[in-house]
Amino acid sequence: MFGPEFLQQLSALKGATDNGMSRLPELIVEGNAGNGLIRLKLDGTYALKELHIATELMHMEKADLEDFLAIALQNAIQQVTALREKELMHSLSALVPNPSDPE
Numbered sequence: 001m002f003g004p005e006f007l008q009q010l011s012a013l014k015g016a017t018d019n020g021m022s023r024l025p026e027l028i029v030e031g032n033a034g035n036g037l038i039r040l041k042l043d044g045t046y047a048l049k050e051l052h053i054a055t056e057l058m059h060m061e062k063a064d065l066e067d068f069l070a071i072a073l074q075n076a077i078q079q080v081t082a083l084r085e086k087e088l089m090h091s092l093s094a095l096v097p098n099p100s101d102p103e
Helices: 004-022 062-092
Strands: 028-033 038-043 048-053
Touching: 004 062, 028 062, 038 062
Parallel strands: none
Antiparallel strands: 028 038, 038 048
């Protein structure tokens, strides 16, 4: 059922995805809220690398500060998700023939 050709393709697929995913810790995105009053940076593995809260927000209501943090985090998570998809598609593009290319 699974011949040598299939196993070779599977191995190539794994290699391509591993290669694309290996760069993720090096890629950084920034999320922000409140016109930059709250900024945070995530790497491509969703790890928090930096968090900045402007001193102007130190006396803000707890619920408002939590809202700003949630907005900044959601913004960064969306960017990382898009970045991961882009990296994966790029790493797999060598394995999948482009239908618009003439043979």
